[in-house]
Amino acid sequence: MSSIKIIPFGGVRENGKNMYVAEIEEDIYILDCGLQYPENGLLGIDSVIPDFSYLVENKERIVGVFLTHGHADAIGALPYLLASVEVPVFGSELTVELAKLATTGYPGSKKFTDFHIVNEQTEIDFPTSTVSFFRTTHTIPDSLGIVLGSTEGSIVYTGDFKFDHSAIDMYKTDFGRLAEIGQKGVFALLSDSSNAENPAQLVSEKQIAEEVEDTVKYWDGRIVVAAVASNIQRLQQIFNAAHRANRKVVLTGRNINEVIQVAIRLNKLTLPSDELIIKYQEMKNYQPEELLILETGRHGEPIKSLQRMANQRGRGIQLGEGDLVYITTTPSTAMETEMAKTENLVYRAGATVRTISDNIKVSGHGSPADLQLMINLMKPRYFVPIQGEYRVLAAHADLAHDVGMDYRNIFLTGRGDIIEYDGKRMHMAGSVDAQNVMVDGIGVGDIGNIVLRDRRILSEDGVFIAVTTINRKTRKVVAKPQITTRGFVYVKDNRELVEESAKIVEKIVEEQLVDNDFEWSKLKQEIRDQLSRYLFEQTKRRPVILPVIMESSQRRK
Template identity: 40%
Template sequence: MPITSGQRKKKTKRGRKELRFIPLGGMGEIGKNISLLEYGNDILVIDSGLKFPDEDMLGIDFVIPDFSYLLENKNKIRGLVLTHGHEDHIGSLPFLLPQIDVPIYGTRLTLGLVNHKFQELKPDYTVKANEVHAGEVVRLGCFNVHFMSTCHSIPDSLGLAIETPVGNIIHSGDFKFDPTPLDARPPDYSTLVKFGHKGVLLLLSDSTNAEEPGYTPSERGVGQTLEGIFRLYQNKRIVLSMFASNLHRINQVIQTALRFNRKVALIGRSMNANVELARQLGYIDVDDSAFVPPQALEGMRYNRVAVLTTGSQGEPFSGLVLMSKGEHKYIKLGPKDLVVISALPIPGNEKLVSRTIDNLFRKGCEVIYEGDRQTHVSGHASQEELKMMLSMVKPRYFVPIHGEYRHLVRHTQLAHELGMEPRDVFVLENGDVLSFNQERARIKDPVRAGAFLIDGTSMGEIEGSILQERRLLAEDGIIAVSVTVDENMSLCAPPSIESRGFLHQDEAGELYKRLENAIAASIKRAKGKRPEAISQAIVTAVRQELKHISKSLPVVLPSVTILQSRSGLAEAHLESKAS
């Protein structure tokens, strides 16, 4: 029901007395992180990410949040702040920013990655980018946003301390408490403690590693592992696969390779783009002589080169997967190669990664992966660090963020172990509205917060027709039927039938004859009716015939061509499908 002007005024007046936290993504899932704070006529948006598709999302490139609530309230949005430059925090910006056209705030590397995305996807849009540094404070509407340095698996990551009219909020961003960070940029413990003493209304804390006991190891430990690998395998070509955004680790690999007198070849579009950007901005300090193009590898001695490639998640067309299949244009792997996979599989990618590792062993490669040595450490806090965050901040209320549902629940259990009351800890779903006033916090009616699928340049709802059709085609195949009829809707020639993905070709001959007879009989019964009726009669006849021989029903795609005596051919291509 539409909101009348009187209702709108009443809602706004009540909203000035309450602060609302609304996650639109990132709750109960890995990725697609986006949330907002709303007070009266002011909205502050935090991050705008994507997530990668599940295996059953056939042909889908990625998934983005449903921005409906932000679009309905875009006049209230005072700014969008970014915690760091990973895809699950910036990936959906090209789909959101042109619609709301608000300023964004982030560190130099984060904004550099954002600008690169817009150059690729929305080159005509000018981003209103504002560079910030850890320690700075920006006022956006009624919100004072303090930017805090954090440690993560990408440089220039931030946490947020936000002053609101109702109370202070801490947003951890993705973080861990690394005592020996590679960039000598330690977590901002002092700001956390300072706000803990002042009083924190709400803590929003990263839950990705809430199931992991102890402390997350330092990234510096991976560097020591790499040093040992290069020293031990001096006579092999070393191929290393990792996230292209893990610039700390990429820099360690490059520096280690140079110390062992090896050149570096970069494989993969995102790997090349991110390394080039990091060099331009000063996060990786090496000159051009450190690198060789992939096409030069064939003539180089194996012990004089290291290869940095994408594909740690088993992505079908990534560099490492193509190498494992023997399909890469420049690199053919064999017994003289050592492959190091320096990443853990994202949940859902385990089979793809295992298949890639198996294929590498089939090539005769020696393979080192996380199960063997410390070739990877997480960028997220484990249980003891999560407890440290809770103990320093001492929040009145707590909401775990960024994780699958079990991670959120496990994080709440940690809060309970530290003495927080169950009524003060909230496990939210995307779209839930957590409302605060000076007396209490409570969950109110949710707002719309679904997801949209991106396929190339097309966007559709997660349960839209395209994905349903692809699932039907993938499960049961397709039968295409083409018939030509005269003006009286009588067959002029036998029906033409083709099938794909439904039955083996050696079984098709007899079935096609039965279908031709059934289709001819159905058209005869529908003689004199409209072309749409002929099309539906074909679908019905095919389905009824298939029920006798198969439990599955393929998509049936009929095409009816009407032969007219005076004006030549007039075609009516009418489509239908079996359920």
């Protein structure tokens, strides 16, 4: 009898940030280590990663990190984990190369070298498990599912997958291997739920390639294509379409050159012509109808970059009459508002917008029928839907029930929930800390709810600064309060408000100076409280109030 625990650290009840832990006996196996790009409410945040506290506390038990593919939602948080815990990392050839790009770009992990390349034929024996892999179909080559052996049966993690029977060799699913895993017995299946509630029929990548080619071929002006840098399959389709339409490609994303060079070196991507890609400076030598600009944006997310182009703030590339913006990435539900805003800006700039999903249903994740086929092939004893918001996980649970699984053997988890096997059955067994960790610049985890609240207030109601100078020896105000405000009110039209605020501050300071229990913190808090009440009464707004008290020590003559 094995002691088994499954703990999701991300990827459940949210989009992205996939990271799951399987504990077999005393050993910890980490499945993916991804990040999540922030939604609009996380002002200034670059990315969100899992909380590694539990793993740091138990680092001596970690066997390794096993990666399914090279997208940011699977490998993006790896540099931050490896900065705290040095453990072996296993992945396919392309996945490892993309992981190396991520780790070398972060100071805390740039010296890490313990990478191991695996494929669908690899088996690795550990004291508590034999780890093996199987090929899956996704939008990037070398995608793998992971199998952890145990005495109770296999724990199978699908990673991102779909079934596409027309996929070319490097993207094909090995159905025979899936059936073999199912025949040997699957204890628990952790399966991608992204499209569980969407009944629309997905088209094959062959049909997508034809759609991309038609769009590029029949547009007379310049084309700006928005794509995700790590979606290698989409990049290949764009390059092929540009070549056949006799267009030159200009790359504008920050990291797309590195991704493309890695993919070409590993024969995962092929340029139809050595002259296909031109430098940014060479654009002036070509007519608009001879150009295709491939925009992947910061971190491979192109939408913000399109907004800058539409607002005439792009790096020399500004959208205008005759341009076509072709969006080949499918946004998550959380990004739909941002997408609508982007399309509106593009049209206002005089350009035209088309999206790849206008005429066809495009996704790198399986349809409900695909998800049910995976369950039927695996025939798991227990089922854990992962990767998606709660409603998507619940829809996947219903799909599993429809093919014969008992709801009692299906677990809808939250971050940090522990599912434990007690020798008789799996059950919920408490939780570990697995909060979101914010990454802002070089800071990791130093931004919390208080800072985010202040940023939100600053963005909505602005800042109100009151500066005054005092002399504590004479207990007098040396310089009367000076008021500065940004993003709150227009000072010239609100002189009475500013003058009255200065009087309030001066009165508070004078009262505090004669108090024998004078404290700096007490003085500043009193200013914040009284000013906040007054300003709200007058404006119904609550700006961030910053009292600045300077001390002067004037000498007597």
